[in-house]
Amino acid sequence: MNTAPAAARPPRARAEIDLAAVRDNVRALRARAAGAELMAVVKSDGYGHGALPCARAARQAGAAWLGTATPEEALALRAAGDTGPVLAWLWTPGGPWERAIAANIDVSASARWALTEITAAARATGRTARVHLKADTGLGRNGCQPADWPDLLAAARAAEAEGTVRVTGIWSHFACADEPGHPSIAAQLAAYREALDAAERAGLRPEVRHLANSPATLTLPESHYDLVRTGVSVYGLSPSPELGTPQDFGLRPAMTLSADLASVKRVPGGHGVSYGHAYTTPGDTTLALVPVGYADGVPRHASGSGPVLVAGKWRTIAGRVAMDQFVVDLGGDAARAGDEAVLFGPGDRGEPTAEDWARAVGTIGYEIVTRVGARVPRVHVGEVTDGGGQGGGEGVGEAGAGRGARPAQGGRT
Incomplete structure (x- = not known):
């Protein structure tokens, strides 16, 4: 916790x-x-x-x-x-x-x-x-x-x-x-x-x-x-699964989307979950509440299909995705409020990837990462603050020296 x-x-x-x-x-x-x-x-x-x-x-x-x-x-x-x-x-x-x-x-x-x-x-x-x-x-x-x-x-x-x-x-x-x-x-x-x-x-x-x-x-x-x-x-991200995976091209997904569990509780079998009771617990189990929803960019189409890593295992969203939250059925496994739920990332820790989400909801990885809403803070890691020439490039605020470079000021060129 x-x-x-x-x-x-x-x-x-x-x-x-x-x-x-x-x-x-x-x-x-x-x-x-x-x-x-x-x-x-x-x-x-x-x-x-x-x-x-x-x-x-x-x-x-x-x-x-x-x-x-x-x-x-x-x-x-x-x-x-x-x-x-x-x-x-x-x-x-x-x-x-x-x-x-x-x-x-x-x-x-x-x-x-x-x-x-x-x-x-x-x-x-x-x-x-x-x-x-x-x-x-x-x-x-x-x-x-x-x-x-x-x-x-x-x-x-x-x-x-x-x-x-x-x-x-x-x-x-x-x-x-x-x-x-x-x-x-x-x-x-x-x-x-x-x-x-x-x-x-x-x-x-x-x-x-x-x-x-x-x-x-x-x-x-x-x-x-x-x-x-x-x-x-x-x-x-790979632009198409038919072309290959990110790893096939030497690429690494840069975004990891996660949230802390807001609630974990035991419920009996036959308990309806979320709007419309599209999911009903098959037996005594543990439900975990993930505090993100379609207002945060989680597709409502992911209801019943979106993959999430919670308590060391892949889970599937139980019932409908709501505006601010969704539920996963932990099948009786232990977890506590404050534990991390990983929706997607590079896959290094066994978590789903954006492509896994795309397959689950019938879209493309582009949409999965782009739709993450402004209510979800971006936390940038690995930043180089000196504008140094990583790979021979330039920092923002430094004029380019390539084919398309031009003076930053002046009249007609």
Whole structure:
């Protein structure tokens, strides 16, 4: 039982993030993509791991670039002192283009409307916007369709001639790189090569060409080009069970989610458990209450299936997951309030992994770690505080020296 003084007790639940694992994962991924620079994607608060500490760790391990979905995420990195190359790619009309350009953030354009807003913002700030043009090679989300690509290229070249834009990247994104042998992979590689050829014919000379996400970084060396964008693999998860386990790629999961038991009690057989009595005890047993629920990111779909390590054994959630808590049936085994329940971690201590949870609820590991809510404190361990050159990289707040590095201040470049 936890008998530490109140001020020293850990929170009821916590997500411990191993930043040494993040650094090691970045190094392993850089080795996989030797010859290309690496972008560590820290969107969605670093896939739930804490964007700023993970960004620092990734820079220390040699990540030349950081990637975010939204401009607000990129601006937060700048506010924290990061001055290296950062790309933000998910924009809507009226977005904070001027703030991003003034902060030396690379922005993405998939259509003429975006390029028009970028050039207007560049004129307003008196700076040259650094722009990555995105081609839709088959994913069907963002990205410029092949029929519209020549027009976007011509407009970008005209903006370069004007001095409002510098095309720093040509990029796209795979749909099925996590499905080995899927026919769309070869089709997208060919479409991307065509998009690059058209850009060259239009007179554009980007600093970086990038297509590879985490699964392509791990399995498709022909897609690496100048830069790979690694997301979930930075945090030690495999992007797909079909590709292999984290261990197969030299990766280590960085997050361990645990909680202290709030209650342990004996109950008789035939006792209903949680809402709707979807579970009834088969006999005299011990029930343990874990004080996290769907408000903390535990999927309600995990009712009756989610695995938890309690009292040295895997248990399965008994009954429905509630907003703040769920129950496990210990089958008569002993435990006490304050004992630790581990929902998932690297698996070193026999605990379930995020992939085990994904299988249990029919989703992917990405969702399991990203959905852990803000009510669960992140406890970062293994942090390097001197910004030292772990793996030859840079600390947050230090300018990068790679292909995409640029002065932190100044006018048009």
